[in-house]
Amino acid sequence: MARAAVFNLLRSQSKQLISRNIHSGYPCRVATWSHTQCAKSNFNSATSIFTAQKRWASQAKTTEDDNKISIGPRKDREDDKDKKDAGIVYYGPISSTLKKVKMLSLSTCCLSVSLGPVITFMTSPGMNVILKGAVASSVIFFSATTTAALHWFVSPYIHKIRWKPGSDSFEVEMMSWLATYIPRTIKFADIRPPETNRPFVTFKANGNFYFVDTEHCHNKALLARLTPQKATNESALKNI
Template sequence: MPGSHLRRTGTWANHLNTRSTFSSSLHINVSQRRWASRASTAEDDSKISIGPRKVREGEEDEKDSGIVYYGPISSTVKKVKLLSLSTCCLSVSLGPVITFMTSPDMNVILKGAVASSVIFLSATTTAALHWFVSPYIHKLKWKPGSDSFEVEMMSWLATYIPRTIKFSDIRPPETNRPFVTFKANGNFYFVDTEHCHNKALLARLTPKKATHDSAFKNL
């Protein structure tokens, strides 16, 4: 009887050890899967990609209703703009300090000229980038039958600004500025026609000069 009791006790202990090992392995596997999923998500967010970002399941489904166009390089434009702003801030804040500390024997007037040149070059580059990408439409919302639509533009601080535009305010751009599709209320806008799949909307966003001239003569 004592031997039988010991055998049963040993069997039960082995069973408990097996279950404990299995539970530990299962917990480790689940933790590894969660970590891999988070790492994959972080990696996808940090990549510079061309094309609209995929909306995760159950995320902003109601908010995104009515969106008919995404800017294909919207995330890239924002990242480049943030990089340019960061470089400009560093140049303005650290440029004069580095200039005056690295060359102690240089004339003070010459140091000021060098520091001013660095700040001016950085600010000019940032301003030129903003001028170049300011017409870019990052997101467009429109409901068929509506006489207006909403767009998301980017400010010089790389923040999104919503604007409501009426179709009646759209005019041909009549400018040599690159990447401009139409003009409305004194502002230029750009839509990538290859990624705008709603042809009816695209036709209303790309008016022809002859059409507006004829309409103006008939008034």
């Protein structure tokens, strides 16, 4: 009986000890799990902050590169331009300048036609109406004349030439009255000497005059075909 009592006492003490260890270890596991979750949350927050800082630094660098002054187009933009303008063998050196001048001339002409008479008739109430009409008409006529003269002067100017070597035709871009580019296709067989005293004319084709800046046309084969008479005369002079 004594042995059975001792055995029961030991068994009950061992159960109590195991129960205490289990209950005491549960908070540890809860604390460990909470610490792990907290560490994961802090890591995710740090990663998000680092990603945001990296994105901001990249954008700041791009903005800084765009604000830098550089000579000529940037390499990435130049590559895009080359892909877009594939096949172009000639650029008019003052094409952008002519476009700006023409847009300015058109703007002043429109303002003169629309606001010139209004301003003239609203000012100087004592002036004769006929005289006011003459002044307004003179302003409109002068503005329209200068705009037409500018268009006549720069209309033969070729802004771009697209040509594939071996082709019997090429495409040019001309400028219209409204300063927009108009494509035209010209065959080499239609090219004729200008036979006129009009300035800045290189050749004539289909009744229209065209001008190419020979100093900036680096494709000599194309230039020789655009100016056949000039090339023949130069070769004849060399033979003499």
